[in-house]
Amino acid sequence: MARIRVGILGATGTVGQRFVQLLADHPQFAVTALAGSDRSQGRPYAEACAWRLSGEMPAAARSLVVREPEPPLDCDVVFSSLPADVAGPVETRFARAGYPVLSNSAAHRMDEQVPLLVPEVNPDHLALLDACGDGFIVTNPNCSTVMIALALAPLATRFGVEAVLVTTLQALSGAGYPGVASLDITDNVVPFIANEEEKIERETRKILGRLNGSRTEPAAFAVSAQCHRVNVVDGHLAAVRVKLGRPAEPAELRETLASFTALPQELRLPTAPAHPILVRDEPDRPQPRLDRDAGRGMSVTVGRIARDAVLGHRFVVLSHNTIRGAAGAAILNAELLLAKGYLRARD
């Protein structure tokens, strides 16, 4: 079967490089177009992109000439990791031109008709696309939100969720490149990430919300987020307190999280991890360096499940912010769309 041809917008950035890396040997997708900013356009990717991931730039991408991020592009579907300030109108133009757009950008996440998708959590939200033609936008959440939504989903189903309070310790790669200055973070913590707290608070409620005709009703519970940048390369960690809808033993939470599987596992999507949530019982896990690569970066790891004196229960959750939290999330979204018949080769 011919592979779906993929174009990547923002291909030279931190997340764009992850797209190129993760799609290098993908069984269903092949990268055929790369687009980037003015100064990279017209040059082969090998020249235009300062590759910063461990390992070599995939050979197939090296000779692709970087294009302007505007339709038409030589591809069937577009993955976007454009910067927030340009993503909005560009993605809209691609959708209007008939391209499915898998976006890692924040620009359209809260649009009523745009699914904010975590395939294990809210695949039913894809029904929002039924009113669309060939072109549409599907977004994945903010890099911190996805792990919170994943951990909450099975708890919400089994126990109900009444309030969620998260405090994040986020990795440097989440800020892109050059991103955080080394002088700002060496021997230091920065208790601020622009717009991040707001994104977590509203995106979590949309993902766990209910589809109501042509829009999603946000989940009824309150979400509180405080965000910090810490001196870690990859891997966001969040300390979570949750108020459940009914009493529960910590062991019940543990079992509910550890046994969670969902549609992507059932469909055996190529990028779906066997276990979307891994539970570790050591007292000092999860840790970014040791756990971020679990499930090839697509599993989130939960630990330290316990009672909480104020909200009832607590745990710590971790995921790889540029894989499950960005490029891998968009690819898994695309795999679900393909399995559900939303993607096809353009003529």
Place this chain on the structure above:
Amino acid sequence: MARIRVGILGATGTVGQRFVQLLADHPQFAVTALAGSDRSQGRPYAEACAWRLSGEMPAAARSLVVREPEPPLDCDVVFSSLPADVAGPVETRFARAGYPVLSNSAAHRMDEQVPLLVPEVNPDHLALLDACGDGFIVTNPNCSTVMIALALAPLATRFGVEAVLVTTLQALSGAGYPGVASLDITDNVVPFIANEEEKIERETRKILGRLNGSRTEPAAFAVSAQCHRVNVVDGHLAAVRVKLGRPAEPAELRETLASFTALPQELRLPTAPAHPILVRDEPDRPQPRLDRDAGRGMSVTVGRIARDAVLGHRFVVLSHNTIRGAAGAAILNAELLLAKGYLRARD
């Protein structure tokens, strides 16, 4: 006036070195005795102690021969930063031998008759000493608790506090030396510090509790703590949510915190900072490397005061964990004791 002669137990450790440093030019105290573990005993401090603070070891301490940490010691008062596993009985023996003991150890903090003192917060708890003779123990809180108690105190007074939820990002020096292995914390976070969450939860309530005859009633509010070790040399940071007893504007919290002063400022105790709490209005402060030395390490810095969707209000607080969080705390306690007549030269 002759200075009070001080003995330091655990003098070669991280906090012990801070005691030696901070007391080097103290107007009221003079270090006359140093005690430490077996392998340092009998040697001059200059030889026995691998000095790890910036700047040179104070000249006066260099030739003091390290003694066994047992009474009698050539001093009027004892500062203890002994390891948790030995501090309990040793400090008891010193108290029974008639020495006032200013302890940074956790061993006796929760003892009914032992004040757990933050001079700006609960100086009235010193009344617990009235039943004691010359020898007694006064403790300072855990390195994270002190800044939480300081920030809560004026809020409790003005608004009432109904619940407190803290998530800490703690510095390496809090674990002593050698403490945290570099392989455990480089490019990493460890979401676990042994016994720390329990200490914060119970000590905060004792400090903010009410004296009731010969014991303290813990404060009635619930405290939740989740603790993390991050790659920072000095300076603990905590993200705090607080449920107040009555509605309040964030600006009211700001004003209440920024204008707080208390007995140590009134008494002009030598180590008391002009402002126990500094409020910073930049969106990205406090930060450990920039703010830990505020007020010579004795001010705590608060920032990011805002509404919270779950508990009502939130802020971030930071303090120097080995100064206000340990050695400086004990010294300020001693200065208050001296001002109140609890300390005097032994014959």
Place this chain on the structure above:
Amino acid sequence: MARIRVGILGATGTVGQRFVQLLADHPQFAVTALAGSDRSQGRPYAEACAWRLSGEMPAAARSLVVREPEPPLDCDVVFSSLPADVAGPVETRFARAGYPVLSNSAAHRMDEQVPLLVPEVNPDHLALLDACGDGFIVTNPNCSTVMIALALAPLATRFGVEAVLVTTLQALSGAGYPGVASLDITDNVVPFIANEEEKIERETRKILGRLNGSRTEPAAFAVSAQCHRVNVVDGHLAAVRVKLGRPAEPAELRETLASFTALPQELRLPTAPAHPILVRDEPDRPQPRLDRDAGRGMSVTVGRIARDAVLGHRFVVLSHNTIRGAAGAAILNAELLLAKGYLRARD
């Protein structure tokens, strides 16, 4: 063909864990015995070992009970990563009991009858074993020396080497676990690694020396090493100046290094990288985080080849210190021994 059964001495340490990881799917070797210190003996490896590498402990090793590091062990060959202070006599006892010992320890490296082997550099030194029976010791070099020897070997062959001067920036994992205290290395450099400078200076000369009957004559050139510990998890880097035996253009050095292959590549040993030396032409490479995993940790990377005002030529070389610099080196040695008929199954 049945796999050679391997016992690992020091199996719970940093390098021991690398042995277990790298041998997990080896086509020629199977781990059948693990030995460690007193407190791990008698317990399954899964319990006795605090696994600190990324990824899970290999399943096959989990249930192996940790033994005392003394013969007999249930294996055909022994890999040793014992601490320096115990390795010497233990390895001797295994050799005398008829076991081939592949040692990463420094204890026997300079013994006259013991090959100090880098398979690409001095495979002829294995002739030292011809006088031995079944039991013998083969050592791999110190973690910094191996990359220096590899880079010098083709230069010595083509141009001659008259003096070598190296300055190292070494990773934390080289010190084992817990190894370097975080308080010693955060926001810091330590210009000292015990015995390291001496090891590099003498081991380099032995490896590049000439076999003379039953002993090796050290190479005639002088070696100078200054060693530093830096805040990097894995990957040793060395700045090298070299005085060659005849004039040479930097481009000739580049070509000589980049085209180097040797016996392990010819024999297609399983752990041999296609390119023992990779040359990078970017001005800012090699870098530990980006280049340490080249060739699955078995390639060394050279960059910044240029003229030097004092010694004539300079370059920078980097390798993964626990793979090519330790466990991988010993495994490659074992593969060469197997190919050359020095290893066989014990009855």
Place this chain on the structure above:
Amino acid sequence: MARIRVGILGATGTVGQRFVQLLADHPQFAVTALAGSDRSQGRPYAEACAWRLSGEMPAAARSLVVREPEPPLDCDVVFSSLPADVAGPVETRFARAGYPVLSNSAAHRMDEQVPLLVPEVNPDHLALLDACGDGFIVTNPNCSTVMIALALAPLATRFGVEAVLVTTLQALSGAGYPGVASLDITDNVVPFIANEEEKIERETRKILGRLNGSRTEPAAFAVSAQCHRVNVVDGHLAAVRVKLGRPAEPAELRETLASFTALPQELRLPTAPAHPILVRDEPDRPQPRLDRDAGRGMSVTVGRIARDAVLGHRFVVLSHNTIRGAAGAAILNAELLLAKGYLRARD
């Protein structure tokens, strides 16, 4: 006596902030003018400058309005820490307008008529100014060069120097702000700093060169430098090998370095440290975090003095790169100029 009025060019940058900090309480100089880039001009320094040093911005500087870096400025002398690409012509214009310019920039360091001054090393080079009028340029060396020149000066005098080979490990603040991206240096080393090796090689020879009429003859010895960026906030370290002009015991080098004092100490210049060179005998010193603040950042620290197998002798040297290596160096230069009569109040 009225203080000399100082203008600072590049006042909002990393070194500019150090100038403001170090001159805050200076007995001879008072900051009266600040100049910076387009986007800071016209705003009070408190607003225009994101202060990134520990401690508060000095009160006197807060209200100074940032000016364009062009003459005239309201000051008697100009300190320049302008970026390399603009410093050259701007400094020339100030000199031509009659201002003494104390420059930390590289632009004019190698100009024949411009002294490249280290007051302890080559105060006689100030004779180059004798042909100038009121306006002139005096430069201080590159941040790594100054400590090398200081350490070599007494060795050159006593033993002669025939070759010098340095390998640096340089701090982040040397690259200014935002400077090095955190993703480039966390868990990493970068073996490249643009133009740094060339600067060290040629500046060292000029400083230690001999005045010959109206120009300086560079010292005859060869200098080799390889430079690396490491994950340290402040404090450059260099591993040095030196070939001396005659045989010497390491103890003689030690004594020569430790006893070194020069003109600034004799003149008791306010910023001159009592000991320009501190020698430490511990095997693991100097270290950036422990030693960078020695002599309030103006002493360089030498350790690990030993024989070297290739060049004869070796040692390690460290200094604070933004104090002795930049702002403090320029201020000490100014103090010497003042003492020698080259500076005076403009009418």
